[in-house]
Amino acid sequence: MDFTFEDQQLAFRDAIHKFLMVEAAPEMLREIWETTKSGRSAELRAKLADQGLTALSVPEEFGGINLGDLDWVLVQQELGYFAIPDSLTDAAYLAVYLLTHLPADINLKRDWLPRIAAGKARIAVGHPLNPFVADAANADLLLLWHDDEIHALKPGQITASFNPSIDLSRRLYKVDWTPSPATRICPAKQGRQLWKDLADRAALAAAAQLLGLAQRMLDLGVDHAAQRKQFGKPVGSFQAVKHHLADVAVKIEFAEPVIHRAAQAVAEDDPRRALYVSHAKLAAGEAARLAGRRSIQAHGAMGYTWEADLQMYMKRAWALDASWGDAKFHKARVAADILAGAAAIGPSTTFPNMNPESHHG
Amino acid sequence: MRLIYTERQKQFREEIRDWLAAHVPKAPLPSFDTEEGFEAHRRWEATLFEGRWSAVTWPKEYGGRGCDLIEWLIFEEEYWRAGAPLRVNQNGVFLLAPTLMEYGSDEQKARFLPRMASGQDIWAQGWSEPGAGSDMAAIRSRAVRDGDHYVINGQKTWSTRAVWADWLFGMFRTDPASSRHHGLTFILLPLDLPGITIRPIKQLNGLPGFAEIFFDDVRVPVENRLGDEGAGWNVAMATAGFERGLMLRSPARFQQTARKLVDLYLRHRESADADPGIRDAVMKSWMDAEAYTLATYRTASRLGKGAKIGAEASTNKIFWSELDLLMHETAMRILGPYGELMPEAPDGGPFGHEHAAWLDGFLFAQAGPIYAGTNEIQRNIIAERMLGLPR
Structure with a gap:
């Protein structure tokens, strides 16, 4: 029993943190989001690829470094902290998962996995949990759900209509397309489980990003409260403000291990991974919502402006809280397990099934 | 990360589980806040000591088993699962003893610790x-x-x-x-x-x-x-502070309450669902009890690797005390007009006599945010030492 990460995993996380601190500054992201149609930067994607982020879980035979969900979860927290848009996760984590686990369609893997690893392909993923497909108009390939089948479409085979989000990091599209035997790359029989496993990874990634966003919003609130003076003192010296922010620290502290258990459960194909992922998404969403609320309060009127960076992270948190399954969806999944009667709950049931022998990377 | 128990840990779990099955009193002991109950709980401490279970993390020479924190968590899980009595000597075993180990002379340790472990001194x-x-x-x-x-x-x-x-x-x-x-x-x-x-x-x-x-x-x-x-x-504030805070309220205690709450809800679901907030609170109780458990396993793993834990320990106190309130408030919502009944009330209606334990826990939960450093003090500590906000 060891609920800590490997030093190597933590070192990689730290390196990504330092890198994004410099390369994903809020003013730079704003520039991209506010002035470009795609909201994306090829230059930034190339830099992320240099850091190995796009190759993280691509198998070595396709030019990747073949790491797993546990490595990803730490990185996802950083992607959240720095508000890196959906496109990176959708291509490098989610699309890679689908492509890697496709039944023997080697051509598609050989065509796309090396390009993703090199940071040269954007792949959008459409799943019924989300009414829109993120970054669909900017994708080189779209992997779309149709009755549990997986379909692969080129940009010319779809019509994408833009639906603006309050979160400027998001580029949401309604996608019109026609499924056909030619676009189908995986039948429903195998697709059903693949889509389930994909959705769990997507919700886990969103949860980890929400936790990172919560930490960023807390940090911004602390910075503001320490600098802003009223009544001759920093407002952060007043107990009411301190306690607002301390509550956020508590939420983050107890959401993080929930997310890490979910990551391990996903990595190990634990039979209860749906429960653990939904728990993680709910806990992270709660932490992020509270962080937003308390941070805007600590910011005072500044927090209600476009100018203060808080808005970028707060809006992204609001958006992610409801993506890849909103609270209604995830609560229903928690209820389906623990309120089903005869569920294994209580002392000694926390890690019942984790089996390192079943590791799939 | 390895979220699976070793063979040794599994055997340890089996051992304590078997021992508890054979020794836990069949009927609950009277409250240790009565003279009779106090002495009954003292005898239970002696029974635990005889099995060498009264202070598992202590060195063997003082009556312990030299367990690490993961084994301590396993012990606590089995202890609460078995419905074993509350620990009348918890202030000695969990609060004073770590300080004695760190600051006491050899003479003091030999004089106080074995008598504490056996319940001779409460x-x-x-x-x-x-x-x-x-x-x-x-x-x-x-x-x-x-x-x-x-x-x-x-x-x-x-x-x-x-x-x-x-x-x-x-x-x-x-x-x-x-x-x-x-x-x-x-x-x-x-x-x-x-x-x-x-x-x-x-x-x-x-x-x-x-x-x-x-x-x-x-x-x-x-x-x-x-x-x-x-x-x-x-x-008093020594480095052992965190472990003491950790050991005073083991997560298994709250997992057990959450399990009972889910059980109470499921058996009275029809009436409980008339208040749509109850189901949500029941699920939140389970989730937060799990979160507290996971956080404690994480801390135990880190401490086992030599890490020191600082001000984030204050988050524990806030989290478990609020969780304990949530669970008991939710149970009271399910019990409705039967919640106020004292244990000796003869007509518990659909709840028989189970209302008494919930009322007892509900009353005790009111004290959680106050004792061991009020939650306001804990929030000050978090804000100043963890977040770096000015005094």
């Missing part, structure tokens, strides 16, 4: 005073050196289980010219010394769960001092 704590609650550095009770004795005068209060306890550990001001956290000394003393008057204080449930203690020229040998004279504050 310990109460003497921190708070009428003028020193959250502001513990305002302690005024004095211990004046007179040859090889300290002469103690003053008053302690809110001293849990002091009514029937044998010994007290607490802090006294040995330097009359000192103020705040200077000049305080950590002293251990038997509660039957001449000059000690104990006045029971009734708690919310009407039982004398704590007491006021008056000291009138009480003479305590100098060898009962723990750590150096004047170093009491540091002794």
Whole structure:
């Protein structure tokens, strides 16, 4: 029993943190989001690829470094902290998962996995949990759900209509397309489980990003409260403000291990991974919502402006809280397990099934 | 990361599970806040000691098993799962003992620890005073050196289980010219010394769960001092602080309550669902009990690798005390008009007699955000030491 990460995993996380601190500054992201149609930067994607982020879980035979969900979860927290848009996760984590686990369609893997690893392909993923497909108009390939089948479409085979989000990091599209035997790359029989496993990874990634966003919003609130003076003192010296922010620290502290258990459960194909992922998404969403609320309060009127960076992270948190399954969806999944009667709950049931022998990377 | 128990840990779980199955009293013991219940719980401590289960993390020489924190978590899981009695000596075993191990002389450890482990000495704590609650550095009770004795005068209060306890550990001001956290000394003393008057204080449930203690020229040998004279504050706040905080409220306690709450809800679902908030609160209870457990496993793993835990320990106290309130408030919502019934009420309706335990826990949960450092103090600590906000 060891609920800590490997030093190597933590070192990689730290390196990504330092890198994004410099390369994903809020003013730079704003520039991209506010002035470009795609909201994306090829230059930034190339830099992320240099850091190995796009190759993280691509198998070595396709030019990747073949790491797993546990490595990803730490990185996802950083992607959240720095508000890196959906496109990176959708291509490098989610699309890679689908492509890697496709039944023997080697051509598609050989065509796309090396390009993703090199940071040269954007792949959008459409799943019924989300009414829109993120970054669909900017994708080189779209992997779309149709009755549990997986379909692969080129940009010319779809019509994408833009639906603006309050979160400027998001580029949401309604996608019109026609499924056909030619676009189908995986039948429903195998697709059903693949889509389930994909959705769990997507919700886990969103949860980890929400936790990172919560930490960023807390940090911004602390910075503001320490600098802003009223009544001759920093407002952060007043107990009411301190306690607002301390509550956020508590939420983050107890959401993080929930997310890490979910990551391990996903990595190990634990039979209860749906429960653990939904728990993680709910806990992270709660932490992020509270962080937003308390941070805007600590910011005072500044927090209600476009100018203060808080808005970028707060809006992204609001958006992610409801993506890849909103609270209604995830609560229903928690209820389906623990309120089903005869569920294994209580002392000694926390890690019942984790089996390192079943590791799939 | 390896979220699976080793074979040794699995065997340890089996061993404690089997032992508890054979030894846990079939009928619940009377409350340890009654004289009869106190002695029954003392006998249970002795039974635990005989099986070498009363202080599993202690070194073997003092009656423990030298368990690490993961094994301690396993022990606690089985203990709460089995519905074993509350620990009447928890202030000794979980709060004083780690401090004794760190600051006590070999003579002191040999003198106090085995008797504590066996329940021969039940310990109460003497921190708070009428003028020193959250502001513990305002302690005024004095211990004046007179040859090889300290002469103690003053008053302690809110001293849990002091009514029937044998010994007290607490802090006294040995330097009359000192103020705040200077000049305080950590002293251990038997509660039957001449000059000690104990006045029971009734708690919310009407039982004398704590007491006021008056000291009138009480003479305590100098060898009962723990750590150096004047170093009491540091002794009390020592590095062991976190582990103590960790061990006082093991996650299994809350997991067990959450399990019972889910069970209560499922058996009374039809009436409970009339209030749509109840289902949500039941699920939140399970989730937060799991979160507390996971966080504790993480901390235990980190400590096992030599890490030191700092101010984030304050988050624990807030989290479990609020969770305990949530769970018991939710149970009371399910019980509805039966929630107020005392245990002896004959007509528990659809709830039989199970309402009594929920009421008991509900009352005790009210104290959680207050004792062991109020949650407001914990939030100050988090804000200042974890977040770096200005004083």
